[in-house]
Amino acid sequence: TLATATPVAAAKQASHDDGAVQKHEVSVADMHGNWDAFRFAPIRESQVSRAMTRRYFADLDAHAESDVVIVGAGSCGLSTAYVLARRRPDLRIAIVEASVSPGGGAWLGGQLFSAMVMRKPADAFLREVGVPYEDEGAYVVVKHAALFTSTLLSKVLLMPNVKLFNATCVEDLITRPGEDGDEEGIRVAGVVTNWTLVSMHHDDQSCMDPNTINAPIVISTTGHDGPMGAFCVKRLVSMQRIEKLGGMRGLDMNAAEDAIVKNTREIVPGLIVGGMELSEVDGANRMGPTFGAMALSGVKAAEEALKVFEL
Numbered sequence: 543t544l545a546t547a548t549p550v551a552a553a554k555q556a557s558h559d560d561g562a563v564q565k566h567e568v569s570v571a572d573m574h575g576n577w578d579a580f581r582f583a584p585i586r587e588s589q590v591s592r593a594m595t596r597r598y599f600a601d602l603d604a605h606a607e608s609d610v611v612i613v614g615a616g617s618c619g620l621s622t623a624y625v626l627a628r629r630r631p632d633l634r635i636a637i638v639e640a641s642v643s644p645g646g647g648a649w650l651g652g653q654l655f656s657a658m659v660m661r662k663p664a665d666a667f668l669r670e671v672g673v674p675y676e677d678e679g680a681y682v683v684v685k686h687a688a689l690f691t692s693t694l695l696s697k698v699l700l701m702p703n704v705k706l707f708n709a710t711c712v713e714d715l716i717t718r719p720g721e722d723g724d725e726e727g728i729r730v731a732g733v734v735t736n737w738t739l740v741s742m743h744h745d746d747q748s749c750m751d752p753n754t755i756n757a758p759i760v761i762s763t764t765g766h767d768g769p770m771g772a773f774c775v776k777r778l779v780s781m782q783r784i785e786k787l788g789g790m791r792g793l794d795m796n797a798a799e800d801a802i803v804k805n806t807r808e809i810v811p812g813l814i815v816g817g818m819e820l821s822e823v824d825g826a827n828r829m830g831p832t833f834g835a836m837a838l839s840g841v842k843a844a845e846e847a848l849k850v851f852e853l
Protein backbone atom coordinates (compact mmCIF):
# COMPACT_ATOMS: atom_id res chain seq x y z
CA THR A 543 0.00 0.00 0.00
CA LEU A 544 0.95 3.66 -0.30
CA ALA A 545 1.13 3.93 3.51
CA THR A 546 3.73 1.16 3.98
CA ALA A 547 5.84 2.70 1.19
CA THR A 548 6.49 5.88 3.20
CA PRO A 549 9.82 6.11 5.05
CA VAL A 550 8.13 6.44 8.46
CA ALA A 551 5.98 3.36 7.88
CA ALA A 552 9.03 1.43 6.68
CA ALA A 553 10.89 2.47 9.83
CA LYS A 554 8.02 1.26 12.01
CA GLN A 555 8.04 -2.06 10.21
CA ALA A 556 11.83 -2.38 10.65
CA SER A 557 11.67 -1.72 14.38
CA HIS A 558 8.84 -4.28 14.71
CA ASP A 559 10.92 -6.88 12.88
CA ASP A 560 13.99 -6.16 15.02
CA GLY A 561 12.00 -6.88 18.16
CA ALA A 562 11.47 -10.41 16.88
CA VAL A 563 15.16 -10.87 15.96
CA GLN A 564 16.37 -9.79 19.42
CA LYS A 565 14.44 -12.63 21.09
CA HIS A 566 16.88 -15.19 19.63
CA GLU A 567 19.89 -15.41 21.96
CA VAL A 568 23.16 -16.97 20.82
CA SER A 569 26.16 -17.74 22.96
CA VAL A 570 29.72 -16.73 22.01
CA ALA A 571 30.49 -20.46 21.65
CA ASP A 572 27.84 -20.66 18.87
CA MET A 573 29.96 -18.24 16.80
CA HIS A 574 33.10 -20.37 16.77
CA GLY A 575 33.86 -21.66 13.28
CA ASN A 576 30.64 -20.13 11.97
CA TRP A 577 31.90 -16.76 10.70
CA ASP A 578 30.71 -17.19 7.09
CA ALA A 579 27.11 -17.18 8.27
CA PHE A 580 27.75 -14.39 10.75
CA ARG A 581 25.63 -11.25 10.67
CA PHE A 582 24.45 -8.72 13.24
CA ALA A 583 20.75 -8.33 13.97
CA PRO A 584 19.50 -5.62 11.58
CA ILE A 585 19.03 -2.10 12.88
CA ARG A 586 17.80 1.23 11.66
CA GLU A 587 19.96 4.26 12.53
CA SER A 588 17.05 6.06 14.17
CA GLN A 589 16.66 3.18 16.61
CA VAL A 590 20.19 3.79 17.89
CA SER A 591 19.48 7.49 18.31
CA ARG A 592 16.21 6.86 20.07
CA ALA A 593 17.66 4.17 22.34
CA MET A 594 20.11 6.78 23.66
CA THR A 595 18.11 10.00 23.60
CA ARG A 596 14.94 8.53 25.11
CA ARG A 597 16.89 7.25 28.11
CA TYR A 598 18.99 10.39 28.50
CA PHE A 599 16.04 12.74 28.48
CA ALA A 600 14.07 10.47 30.82
CA ASP A 601 17.08 10.59 33.18
CA LEU A 602 17.34 14.38 32.86
CA ASP A 603 13.63 14.65 33.58
CA ALA A 604 13.76 12.32 36.60
CA HIS A 605 16.90 13.90 38.08
CA ALA A 606 15.82 17.51 37.67
CA GLU A 607 14.56 16.85 41.22
CA SER A 608 17.20 14.75 42.97
CA ASP A 609 17.77 13.97 46.64
CA VAL A 610 21.54 14.35 46.39
CA VAL A 611 23.85 15.77 43.72
CA ILE A 612 27.49 14.69 43.90
CA VAL A 613 29.75 17.07 41.99
CA GLY A 614 32.85 15.29 40.64
CA ALA A 615 33.34 11.56 40.07
CA GLY A 616 36.90 11.21 41.36
CA SER A 617 37.92 8.76 44.08
CA CYS A 618 36.11 10.77 46.75
CA GLY A 619 32.90 11.39 44.76
CA LEU A 620 32.60 7.74 43.68
CA SER A 621 33.23 6.52 47.24
CA THR A 622 30.53 8.89 48.48
CA ALA A 623 28.07 7.63 45.87
CA TYR A 624 28.80 3.99 46.69
CA VAL A 625 28.11 4.37 50.42
CA LEU A 626 25.10 6.66 50.03
CA ALA A 627 23.37 4.66 47.32
CA ARG A 628 23.86 1.35 49.15
CA ARG A 629 22.67 2.65 52.48
CA ARG A 630 19.65 4.44 51.02
CA PRO A 631 18.41 2.80 47.80
CA ASP A 632 15.36 5.05 48.03
CA LEU A 633 17.41 8.24 47.43
CA ARG A 634 17.72 9.57 43.89
CA ILE A 635 21.38 10.45 43.36
CA ALA A 636 22.86 12.39 40.43
CA ILE A 637 26.63 12.49 39.87
CA VAL A 638 27.78 15.37 37.68
CA GLU A 639 31.27 14.91 36.20
CA ALA A 640 32.89 17.55 33.99
CA SER A 641 35.17 15.13 32.20
CA VAL A 642 34.14 12.54 29.62
CA SER A 643 35.89 9.91 31.72
CA PRO A 644 34.82 9.52 35.34
CA GLY A 645 37.54 8.64 37.89
CA GLY A 646 39.39 11.94 38.35
CA GLY A 647 43.00 11.41 39.42
CA ALA A 648 42.52 7.77 40.44
CA TRP A 649 43.41 5.98 37.21
CA LEU A 650 47.05 5.97 38.26
CA GLY A 651 48.58 5.66 41.72
CA GLY A 652 50.82 8.70 41.38
CA GLN A 653 52.96 10.29 38.67
CA LEU A 654 52.87 7.61 35.93
CA PHE A 655 53.01 4.64 38.33
CA SER A 656 50.17 2.16 38.33
CA ALA A 657 49.99 0.74 41.88
CA MET A 658 47.65 2.50 44.34
CA VAL A 659 48.56 2.87 48.02
CA MET A 660 45.97 3.12 50.79
CA ARG A 661 46.94 3.52 54.43
CA LYS A 662 45.05 1.51 57.01
CA PRO A 663 42.25 1.59 58.05
CA ALA A 664 41.09 2.44 54.49
CA ASP A 665 41.60 -1.26 53.62
CA ALA A 666 38.13 -1.72 55.18
CA PHE A 667 36.64 0.21 52.25
CA LEU A 668 38.49 -1.98 49.72
CA ARG A 669 37.09 -5.10 51.36
CA GLU A 670 33.59 -3.66 51.30
CA VAL A 671 33.80 -2.79 47.59
CA GLY A 672 35.61 -6.04 46.72
CA VAL A 673 38.96 -4.68 45.52
CA PRO A 674 41.88 -7.10 46.14
CA TYR A 675 45.13 -5.80 47.65
CA GLU A 676 48.49 -6.81 49.09
CA ASP A 677 48.88 -6.22 52.83
CA GLU A 678 52.10 -4.38 53.66
CA GLY A 679 51.44 -3.83 57.39
CA ALA A 680 50.51 -0.17 57.92
CA TYR A 681 49.28 0.18 54.36
CA VAL A 682 47.89 -1.91 51.50
CA VAL A 683 48.62 -1.83 47.76
CA VAL A 684 46.12 -2.36 44.94
CA LYS A 685 48.06 -3.72 41.95
CA HIS A 686 46.62 -1.09 39.60
CA ALA A 687 44.77 2.10 40.49
CA ALA A 688 42.52 1.41 37.50
CA LEU A 689 41.37 -1.78 39.25
CA PHE A 690 40.18 0.30 42.21
CA THR A 691 38.52 2.92 40.02
CA SER A 692 36.88 0.54 37.56
CA THR A 693 35.57 -1.79 40.30
CA LEU A 694 34.12 1.10 42.32
CA LEU A 695 32.74 2.76 39.19
CA SER A 696 31.07 -0.41 37.96
CA LYS A 697 29.38 -0.99 41.33
CA VAL A 698 28.15 2.61 41.44
CA LEU A 699 26.85 2.51 37.86
CA LEU A 700 24.95 -0.73 38.54
CA MET A 701 22.96 0.87 41.34
CA PRO A 702 19.48 1.69 40.07
CA ASN A 703 19.23 4.88 42.14
CA VAL A 704 22.36 6.52 40.69
CA LYS A 705 22.73 8.37 37.40
CA LEU A 706 26.11 9.62 36.19
CA PHE A 707 25.96 12.69 33.95
CA ASN A 708 29.49 12.81 32.54
CA ALA A 709 30.80 15.43 30.10
CA THR A 710 28.58 17.75 32.15
CA CYS A 711 29.88 20.36 34.51
CA VAL A 712 28.48 22.27 37.43
CA GLU A 713 28.85 25.92 36.50
CA ASP A 714 26.95 27.48 39.39
CA LEU A 715 25.05 26.73 42.58
CA ILE A 716 21.32 27.22 43.15
CA THR A 717 20.87 29.13 46.41
CA ARG A 718 18.05 30.20 48.69
CA PRO A 719 18.05 32.84 51.45
CA GLY A 720 19.37 31.61 54.80
CA GLU A 721 17.00 30.43 57.45
CA ASP A 722 15.63 32.21 60.56
CA GLY A 723 16.66 35.80 59.88
CA ASP A 724 20.25 34.93 58.87
CA GLU A 725 20.40 37.75 56.28
CA GLU A 726 23.96 37.04 55.18
CA GLY A 727 23.38 33.32 54.95
CA ILE A 728 22.32 31.10 52.11
CA ARG A 729 21.23 27.54 51.70
CA VAL A 730 22.47 25.57 48.69
CA ALA A 731 19.46 24.07 46.95
CA GLY A 732 20.91 22.43 43.84
CA VAL A 733 23.29 22.98 40.94
CA VAL A 734 23.38 24.73 37.59
CA THR A 735 24.80 22.44 34.90
CA ASN A 736 25.91 22.61 31.32
CA TRP A 737 27.54 20.26 28.89
CA THR A 738 31.26 20.78 29.49
CA LEU A 739 31.91 21.62 25.84
CA VAL A 740 29.32 24.39 26.13
CA SER A 741 30.79 25.71 29.40
CA MET A 742 34.18 25.90 27.68
CA HIS A 743 32.75 28.17 25.00
CA HIS A 744 30.87 30.82 26.97
CA ASP A 745 33.51 33.36 25.90
CA ASP A 746 33.25 32.84 22.16
CA GLN A 747 29.59 31.93 21.63
CA SER A 748 26.55 34.00 22.49
CA CYS A 749 24.23 32.95 25.26
CA MET A 750 23.94 29.19 25.80
CA ASP A 751 21.86 28.98 28.93
CA PRO A 752 22.33 26.18 31.41
CA ASN A 753 20.23 23.45 32.96
CA THR A 754 19.41 22.90 36.62
CA ILE A 755 19.06 20.14 39.20
CA ASN A 756 17.23 20.90 42.42
CA ALA A 757 18.40 18.92 45.44
CA PRO A 758 18.32 19.50 49.21
CA ILE A 759 21.91 18.22 49.50
CA VAL A 760 24.88 18.88 47.22
CA ILE A 761 28.16 17.06 47.94
CA SER A 762 31.11 18.71 46.25
CA THR A 763 34.24 16.64 45.59
CA THR A 764 35.86 18.56 42.73
CA GLY A 765 39.48 18.15 43.87
CA HIS A 766 42.11 20.78 44.60
CA ASP A 767 42.39 24.00 42.61
CA GLY A 768 43.22 23.74 38.94
CA PRO A 769 41.43 24.48 35.66
CA MET A 770 38.17 22.98 37.02
CA GLY A 771 39.00 21.98 40.59
CA ALA A 772 37.65 23.36 43.88
CA PHE A 773 34.72 24.70 41.92
CA CYS A 774 32.04 24.95 44.59
CA VAL A 775 34.22 26.46 47.31
CA LYS A 776 35.63 29.04 44.86
CA ARG A 777 32.04 29.96 44.00
CA LEU A 778 31.27 30.41 47.73
CA VAL A 779 34.10 32.98 47.86
CA SER A 780 32.94 34.86 44.75
CA MET A 781 29.39 35.05 46.15
CA GLN A 782 30.93 36.34 49.42
CA ARG A 783 29.60 33.46 51.46
CA ILE A 784 33.08 32.57 52.72
CA GLU A 785 35.72 35.28 52.96
CA LYS A 786 38.67 33.49 51.35
CA LEU A 787 40.15 30.08 50.77
CA GLY A 788 42.89 28.79 53.06
CA GLY A 789 44.80 27.44 50.03
CA MET A 790 46.19 23.93 49.85
CA ARG A 791 49.50 23.58 51.74
CA GLY A 792 52.59 21.48 50.94
CA LEU A 793 52.79 17.71 51.06
CA ASP A 794 52.59 15.94 54.44
CA MET A 795 50.98 12.51 54.14
CA ASN A 796 50.39 12.00 57.86
CA ALA A 797 48.85 15.41 58.56
CA ALA A 798 46.91 15.60 55.30
CA GLU A 799 44.99 12.34 55.34
CA ASP A 800 43.73 12.68 58.93
CA ALA A 801 42.72 16.31 58.32
CA ILE A 802 40.75 15.62 55.14
CA VAL A 803 38.68 12.87 56.76
CA LYS A 804 38.12 14.78 60.01
CA ASN A 805 37.16 18.02 58.23
CA THR A 806 34.71 16.49 55.75
CA ARG A 807 31.57 18.46 56.62
CA GLU A 808 28.66 20.67 55.61
CA ILE A 809 30.41 23.97 54.83
CA VAL A 810 27.23 25.98 54.31
CA PRO A 811 23.71 24.61 54.75
CA GLY A 812 23.02 22.17 51.93
CA LEU A 813 26.66 21.91 50.74
CA ILE A 814 28.91 19.11 52.03
CA VAL A 815 32.53 19.20 50.83
CA GLY A 816 34.85 16.18 50.70
CA GLY A 817 38.18 15.05 49.22
CA MET A 818 40.90 17.48 48.11
CA GLU A 819 38.45 20.35 47.55
CA LEU A 820 38.49 20.62 51.34
CA SER A 821 42.23 21.31 51.44
CA GLU A 822 41.52 24.58 49.62
CA VAL A 823 38.95 25.67 52.21
CA ASP A 824 40.91 24.76 55.30
CA GLY A 825 44.49 25.32 54.16
CA ALA A 826 45.20 21.61 54.71
CA ASN A 827 48.27 19.80 53.43
CA ARG A 828 48.19 17.59 50.36
CA MET A 829 49.03 13.91 50.68
CA GLY A 830 50.28 13.08 47.19
CA PRO A 831 49.60 9.55 45.93
CA THR A 832 47.95 7.87 48.91
CA PHE A 833 44.22 7.45 48.47
CA GLY A 834 42.80 6.22 51.80
CA ALA A 835 41.60 9.68 52.80
CA MET A 836 39.67 10.05 49.54
CA ALA A 837 37.74 6.82 50.18
CA LEU A 838 37.08 7.57 53.86
CA SER A 839 36.23 11.23 53.23
CA GLY A 840 33.62 9.80 50.84
CA VAL A 841 32.31 7.51 53.58
CA LYS A 842 32.04 10.50 55.94
CA ALA A 843 30.45 12.78 53.33
CA ALA A 844 27.80 10.11 52.75
CA GLU A 845 27.22 9.85 56.49
CA GLU A 846 26.82 13.64 56.79
CA ALA A 847 24.20 13.54 54.03
CA LEU A 848 22.41 10.61 55.67
CA LYS A 849 22.01 12.67 58.86
CA VAL A 850 19.91 15.16 56.89
CA PHE A 851 17.62 12.45 55.52
CA GLU A 852 17.34 10.73 58.88
CA LEU A 853 16.12 13.93 60.67
Ligand code: AHZ
Pocket residue numbers: 613614615616617618619638639640641644645646647648710711712713763764765766770771772773816817818819828829830831832833836
Ligand atom coordinates in the same frame (compact mmCIF):
# COMPACT_ATOMS: atom_id res chain seq x y z
O1 AHZ B 1 36.80 16.42 36.42
C1 AHZ B 1 36.94 16.56 37.82
C2 AHZ B 1 37.38 15.27 38.52
O2 AHZ B 1 36.94 14.12 37.84
C3 AHZ B 1 35.60 16.82 38.51
N1 AHZ B 1 35.18 18.25 38.48
C4 AHZ B 1 35.92 19.35 38.77
N2 AHZ B 1 35.20 20.47 38.66
C5 AHZ B 1 33.95 20.08 38.28
C6 AHZ B 1 32.75 20.78 38.00
N3 AHZ B 1 31.65 20.07 37.63
C7 AHZ B 1 31.72 18.70 37.55
N4 AHZ B 1 32.67 22.13 38.07
C8 AHZ B 1 33.94 18.66 38.18
N5 AHZ B 1 32.85 17.99 37.82
O3 AHZ B 1 35.82 16.46 39.86
C9 AHZ B 1 36.68 15.34 39.89
C10 AHZ B 1 37.66 15.52 41.04
O4 AHZ B 1 38.39 14.35 41.18
P1 AHZ B 1 39.87 14.37 41.78
O5 AHZ B 1 40.40 12.99 41.64
O6 AHZ B 1 40.63 15.51 41.20
O7 AHZ B 1 39.61 14.77 43.32
P2 AHZ B 1 39.44 13.88 44.65
O8 AHZ B 1 39.33 14.86 45.76
O9 AHZ B 1 38.36 12.85 44.51
O10 AHZ B 1 40.82 13.09 44.71
C11 AHZ B 1 42.01 13.79 44.88
C12 AHZ B 1 43.17 12.85 44.67
C13 AHZ B 1 44.45 13.39 45.19
S1 AHZ B 1 45.06 14.89 44.72
C14 AHZ B 1 46.43 14.67 45.74
C15 AHZ B 1 47.50 15.68 45.81
O11 AHZ B 1 47.53 16.60 44.94
O12 AHZ B 1 48.32 15.60 46.74
N6 AHZ B 1 46.40 13.53 46.38
C16 AHZ B 1 45.30 12.79 46.11
C17 AHZ B 1 45.05 11.45 46.71
